Structures are given as C-alpha cells and as structure tokens.
Amino acid sequence: MSSARIDTSLTQATQTLASSTTARLDAELLLAHVLNQPRGYLFTWPERLLSDAEATTFRRLVNQRRDGVPVAYLIGQREFWHLTLKVTEATLIPRPDTELLVELALDLQPSQAAIKVADLGTGSGAIALALASERPHWYVVAIDKSSAALTVARENAINNGIPNTTFLKGLWCDSLAAGSMSMIVSNPPYIASADPHLMEGDVRFEPISALASGTDGLNDIRQIARQALPCLVSGGWLLLEHGHDQGAAVRNILTCAGFTEIRTETDLANHDRVTLAQKPDG
Numbered sequence: 167m168s169s170a171r172i173d174t175s176l177t178q179a180t181q182t183l184a185s186s187t188t189a190r191l192d193a194e195l196l197l198a199h200v201l202n203q204p205r206g207y208l209f210t211w212p213e214r215l216l217s218d219a220e221a222t223t224f225r226r227l228v229n230q231r232r233d234g235v236p237v238a239y240l241i242g243q244r245e246f247w248h249l250t251l252k253v254t255e256a257t258l259i260p261r262p263d264t265e266l267l268v269e270l271a272l273d274l275q276p277s278q279a280a281i282k283v284a285d286l287g288t289g290s291g292a293i294a295l296a297l298a299s300e301r302p303h304w305y306v307v308a309i310d311k312s313s314a315a316l317t318v319a320r321e322n323a324i325n326n327g328i329p330n331t332t333f334l335k336g337l338w339c340d341s342l343a344a345g346s347m348s349m350i351v352s353n354p355p356y357i358a359s360a361d362p363h364l365m366e367g368d369v370r371f372e373p374i375s376a377l378a379s380g381t382d383g384l385n386d387i388r389q390i391a392r393q394a395l396p397c398l399v400s401g402g403w404l405l406l407e408h409g410h411d412q413g414a415a416v417r418n419i420l421t422c423a424g425f426t427e428i429r430t431e432t433d434l435a436n437h438d439r440v441t442l443a444q445k446p447d448g
C-alpha cells in the first residue's frame with residue numbers, strides 16, 4: 167500500500183496540472199477512473215490510501231494529461247447528451263456545443279412518424295445515438311469513412327442499448343438512395359487547415375480528418391450541401407454544425423445548392439453554431 171491518500175493525491179495532481187484550466191476536475195476524473203469508482207467516491211473516502219499500483223497508474227495519467235493528452239482519451243470515455251460514449255484516438259471527442267444540433271433536430275421532427283435520418287461523419291456516434299435514443303421509432307443511419315470510428319460507434323450503440331441505428335462505411339451521402347432521408351445531420355470537419363488553433367489544446371490529439379477541411383474550412387460543407395439535396399425527401403431538412411464565423415458562408419452555400427428556409431442558430435455562448443435548411447417541396 168502506498169502512503170498516498172486520495173485527498174493529498176488530488177491536491178498534488180492539481181498542482182502538476184496547473185496549466186490546464188480544469189486542473190482539479192481533470193485530476194478527479196483521472197483518479198476516479200483509476201479507482202474504477204464514480205467521482206463522488208473521492209469525497210466520501212478522502213483518507214483512503216491508494217495501492218502502489220493505483221498510485222503509479224494515477225501518476226502516469228497525470229503526466230500524460232500535463233503533456234496535453236485530453237482527459238477523454240486517457241479515461242476512454244465522454245458524456246454526451248445522457249449517454250456515456252467510448253472515445254478513442256480514431257474519433258473526435260464529442261463537444262457540448264453539438265448538443266444544440268441534437269436539440270434542433272428533435273424540435274424539427276417532434277412527431278411519432280417513423281422517419282429515416284442520416285448522421286454524416288458520425289465519429290463516436292454521438293449525434294446518431296442521441297437522436298436514436300430520444301426517438302426509438304426513427305431509423306438512424308450513421309455514416310463514417312473511418313472503419314476504426316465505426317467500430318467505436320457500434321460499440322457505443324450496444325453499450326447504451328440503442329437498437330435503431332445502422333452503421334455504414336462511406337463518404338458523406340455516397341451510400342444513401344435518392345429521396346430516402348427525412349433529415350440529414352452532420353458535425354463535419356470545418357476548421358481552416360492553416361488555423362493555429364489546430365496546434366493548441368485537445369485538438370492536437372484528435373484526428374485531423376475530423377477537424378480540418380481545406381483552406382477556408384468549408385470544403386466538406388460544400389460537398390455535403392451538394393450531395394444532401396437529392397437524398398432528402400421533399401420538405402426534408404439538412405442540419406450542419408459549423409464554426410462561429412461561418413454562418414453567412416454556410417447559408418450562402420446552402421442557398422446556391424437549392425435549399426430554402428435557411429437559418430442559423432446560436433449556441434450557449436451566443437455564437438453561430440448550427441445552420442438549418444429545407445429541401446423545397448415538389
């Protein structure tokens with residue numbers, strides 16, 4: 167048994183992680199993971215001693231975090247919506263911002279109709295699984311070009327007990343039949359490839375193919391806008407997440423692609439975040 171108590175280990179780790187804006191929280195999440203306990207356990211048993219193996223593992227994880235590795239990759243999971251999702255280096259770490267897209271999609275289709283919905287670039291499955299869990303009568307198709315990401319997403323569907331999602335390997339709308347989807351949603355890569363933010367913080371460790379999209383960050387959104395229209399039913403909706411300064415450009419792309427009823431919604435920080443567009447009737 168080491169001589170390290172839970173409370174003193176947390177204090178030391180918080181000091182080691184001082185350069186993280188969430189040092190204390192990071193330390194708590196890592197230690198709870200090492201002990202295989204919920205976070206509350208740390209406050210119930212502050213004087214418990216760590217075993218030597220636990221102390222060693224905790225030190226290793228804290229050092230990796232100090233070197234920048236995201237907590238979600240170190241503990242292998244992240245909460246999104248009300249789901250616990252496995253994440254690996256093959257998937258983007260789901261962000262709270264993306265919950266806006268889920269809310270808007272649910273608001274657009276509140277009825278009990280058994281519609282078909284596609285999530286393009288599903289990654290860990292975050293959006294697809296949040297929607298499928300809220301609307302058990304929907305049929306959700308989750309698409310990604312990465313087999314490694316699809317393996318994670320499939321596992322997340324099983325672990326969260328979500329049966330109404332199918333996983334397909336492919337590029338954007340390539341595997342979707344014409345006129346088949348009532349709604350298409352996506353949180354595509356949308357960062358400009360030379361954006362210095364790609365060199366900072368958690369994103370350094372995330373798959374670049376999930377983040378960057380050409381010189382203006384809009385290459386994938388242009389492709390999706392073009393491909394999605396024919397795959398939607400008349401009156402069907404496309405919802406795209408994008409950068410805070412891309413609202414006008416995305417609305418313009420969607421107008422040129424033939425969509426109507428185009429509007430941008432803001433996230434909790436009051437930034438443009440999701441643009442919605444409808445396929446015209448007829």
Ligand code: GLN
Pocket residue numbers: 257258259260261264286287288289290291292293352353354355376377
């Ligand atoms: N759809 C996934 C998410 O929102 C992955 C998005 C991506 O890789 N760009 O987390």
